[in-house]
Amino acid sequence: MNLVGGGAYLLADTLTLARTGPVLLEGFDVVLVDQNHAREAVARLDALGLTAVGSVFTHHDEWGFFLPQESGHPAWPAPARYVGAGATLTLPPAPNADAATAWIRWSHGPIYTAPLLLHAVLADIATRHRPEAVPAAPPPRVRLLEPPTMPSPKIAFFDLDATLTDHATSFHRWAGEFATRYGITLKDVDDAEVRCAGRRDRFFANLKAQYDIKTSLVGLHAQYRQRTAELVPHRPQVCTAIRSLRKEGWRLGVITNGDPAAQRLKLRSARLADLFEAVVISGEYGIRKPDADLFRIALDALDTSSAVMVGDDLDADVRGGSQAGLRTVWVSGGRERPPTGPMPDHTVPTVLDAVDLLREHTDAPLPAAA
Structure with missing residues (x-):
């Protein structure tokens, strides 16, 4: 295990599946989360600015995340187990290697991992911490855990009123x-x-x-x-800009407060209705922005844990999006941000400028605010 820049990075080319047993965690913490809450855990990692490597199924259907040492105890989605450095963690039996097919990536840098990673790393550490143990011969299925070539996720959600529409x-x-x-x-x-x-x-x-x-x-x-x-006007420039994002591979959605029938009619009046894969409207779920759960519903609709939120409302769009782990772009309309207002990752004057910003980062994740 090697710690670089505050995050845990794996020496993936040295790992093999070794014996199970108690493992002393040195130099990093681990959080284990039920697989049904894994996406929420990833969103919280993003929101906390933590660089983590892990995410693997065990036979308990948990996902494990390596964390920088002393990273604290965030409000992880229940049920979750947080194991700090200096403690021991007992490994379950190794899962079937044939099941190791999924890959995970989230927005803090090009971090990739495979499902057997947590078990492999901890088993390797367990062997190295038992001097009396005789190293076992490599198993027939030695896995070289090298990151695949994958594009950065290009997913963005837009507010409707005063952002997409006039x-x-x-x-x-x-x-x-x-x-x-x-x-x-x-x-x-x-x-x-x-x-x-x-x-x-x-x-x-x-x-x-x-x-x-x-x-x-x-x-x-x-x-x-x-x-x-x-009476919502059709703005051809906005429609053209959204289509340009789609042509460049962006997956797009809308997250808006309001009455479902009225909000969908606005999309049709603005000729935007066919340009978004997901439209999440507060009136259909009984919760409103800035409630983070509304953003999580939208993330789930596009089967992602990483996205950008573009909106004109600092509280509803920026604060709500940030709390749900999204990057945020504030469409200011020329307004100054109040000194005590939420801090967006980026500020632009119009939605067209927001589209230009996203297009500039089509081949790389939208960076967080400095």
Whole structure:
């Protein structure tokens, strides 16, 4: 075992499958996670900035991750076993070598591993820590654990409102129609929007009371959701940019808060509906961004643990995405980030600039913020 730059790296060309038994962990920690929670564990490794090598099935259906020594005790997905340096770990019987077919990679650098890796490494260490043991002859299946040639994962999720779509224009178009319908001025609608800071419940309650609007609050909300979705403008440049990512091999999805019918109608109005493999909408799951679980649902939809999140909302998109282990790109629209606001990995003025940023990193992972 060799420790380089704070991460555990394997001397893969020296490993063979040796006998099982207690192993003293020296120079690194290990966390063992149920295979059903392996993707979540990888996301947490990313979020913590830990470089780890491991990920192997044992006969207990666990995945093992080598960690830098004293890396702490993060809130690993339950059930999980954390074994620190200086402790012992007892190996289970070696699994069938024929099952070692899967490879794993996540976003902190070009790290690859094969399913028998954890067992092989710890068995080798166990042999070297028993001086009285006579080294066994190499087994007939000596595995050279060299990293395969694999492309970097190219997966990105986009927010919808005010990121992919022009929400300001659709709202302005709706406001003009609404003012005409109820006999008030456009300034009245704009003033209510400012007073209520975008809170639709307060916005419609305020207008209804002030101008004696007879339509129910439920009806006003329903009309608003339907009509603003219909009025979303088609932006050809955005569609072209998204298609360019797809042509370069990027897999793309949408993660958005809102009513499912309205959000899907917005995608159709903007002519974006056919450009995304996965569309995850909060109203279909009962949770909203920044809840990390909504991002994990999207990761699962594309069968990945590593992706980029692009959005205009620092709390919903940047904080939520970071907590779920995604790289984040904030579409600022020219705004300054508040001193106490979440820190995105990258900041760009528009979604077109975000696409350009992703295209620059088509052949390499999008780096984290310095």
